[in-house]
Amino acid sequence: MSLFWIVIRQLAEIEAMATSKKVITKEEWEKKLNDVKIRKEDMNKLVMNFLVTEGYVDAAEKFRMESGTEPDIDLATITDRMAVKKAVQCGNVEDAIEKVNDLNPEILDTNPQLFFHLQQQRLIELIRNGKVEEALEFAQEELAPRGEENQSFLEELEKTVALLAFEDVSNCPVGELLDISQRLKTASEVNAAILTSQSHEKDPKLPSLLKMLIWAQNQLDEKAAYPRINDLSTATLEDPAI
């Protein structure tokens, strides 16, 4: 090692001592990384879990064939679930509700909030399509009774009906309800409810692990200077900050 690098290293150590952080060189860290054993089958399971939870049915089926990993959920149920999700995302709420009930009538029975949000979405779609009379009828017959049972439902209902008061809905204070993000939110909710009813976790594990990595690095930063991974999509090790 040249004199230059020896000096740099010593400066780093002095700095680290001042802040009492342990300095771990790239070499030392790579050795620690190499000591970690990650099993291929565990990684395969993680990927399969992602495909299944996010609803990539065909990909999950192909992955099962190519890797020999068994999905932890019946693939047939994914297609049904995705059909429901898609229907909501496209605004076909009635269709979605029918499909959910075909899948499992208990889901909506045991999920009043979900059912209300679906009905609310139906109302939004009616308003979006300019069917004012139908919308009002629907609101009064279907949604108002639910609103009476629950204060927060009532508030939501009032917010939604308020859309009718504006000519230019894109500029009104409750205009966000017409945004596609509202459909996506409802779609996500129904997706999660179906997964839960099938005793499956509603979120894939991979994002949690990525967050855990960020968290673990932040925690370790308090006590040590070591090579970090700052870009998750490339997983390249950065040299320890001097």
Place this chain on the structure above:
Amino acid sequence: MTNSNSNSNSNSSKNQKQDLGAYFLELARLGAARGASGVEEEEEEAPSELNTINSSGGFQVVSTDKLSVKYTTLALHGHDVGVVQASKPAPVKRLVYYFEIFVKDAGDKGQIAIGFTTDSFKMRRQPGWEANSCGYHGDDGMLYRGQGKGETFGPTYTANDIVGAGINYASQEFFFTKNGAVVGTVYKDMKGPLFPTVAVHSRNEEVHVNFGQKPFAFDLEDFEKQERMKQQTTIEKISLMPNVSYGIVRSYLLHYGYEDTLNSFDMASKTTVPPVYMAQENGFSEQDITYALNQRKTLRQLIKRGEIDAALGKLRDWYPQIVQDDKSATCFLLHCQKFIELVRVGALEGAVKYGRIELAKFFGMAGFEDFVQDCVALLAYEQPRESSVGYLLEESQREVVADTVNAMILSTNPNLKDSHGFLQSCLERLLRQLTACCLERRSLNGDQGEAFRLRRELNVGKTSKC
């Protein structure tokens, strides 16, 4: 045939190949290590009985099974406490440590205590009466932490109560329970190995200790689950760049050559709502990782089906440089796998013949020896699957060979930027970093707390234990 051109040019690539060889051989032997028990960490010793050697004599009697203690004499002052420690200190490499006592008899005054002390504790005093100790006392329900005066803490306890004491390494707290419910927690500022401690201090007091040999009254598993959830909730609040998971899954499929899955995945992504947008700023350009995708997929399929001869044939056609050196790790693993496949179908004579031709040369070669010995050992058993070398017959073994060949093909990419990028997928690098960070953090924290274990994370939310 070995390549005998060992000039300085090929020396460095030879060294690199040796590195690769070692890398994959380690993977191959991973199955062996796992065979014994699924444990990835050495088990720390946990206390299982009371220490009869260091307790001050005369005031109390410990039973022969070293799990109960009784105060036999008449207590006269504050320095004749019948205090007993466990024979080993509480293990630290876990989320929580916990033990319980059952008060059999509260005796004259019910002056029982449970807590933790260090190995320098004055063994005639109640835990908590001396510095660097802590104790929850049954007669007054107070917590003592080294001062003469206790602090109000929880309810008193007496005969027939079950009282527990625990260390929560995640929150760095002591906690105590009575009859299955937590009564209080306190910050742990004691350092060093901590011994579970119980004490009795009036005539006829008797307690039985439970170090886990019996089920606890307290639901420890649920407590641990709650603790993990707390950490999980904090972690969930962290935000990720959009589509990061998607990108990592995609690069995983590309890396290992799962072509069909990748195509399905890409097709489905086009129609998702909202559409997934992938920025092409990855370290590798698309071209690098789709390199030889179809060939890698074909080879993986052949190997996963056990068709090693066909795989070798294709390799000789497409990538002769990989199988040129018959003594390379790649060839070694392929030959071994062929041997294993012969054993699998019961063609033992064929296996022996093959072994003589192809495997014999590896005996005596450092690094290859252990593995080849395991392979040949398969012949010794009528039921090789159930033997100690049964791991060789598992699917995971074929997977290792397939991954080796995959990596070697990736290494032939002339556009390779990162010299070691072909060894591990992005996902693997991330998981290694996660594990290493958690281990390092734990090590800097006196080794306290749980290590990150991918297996456990994968099984969270399922009823079966990992």
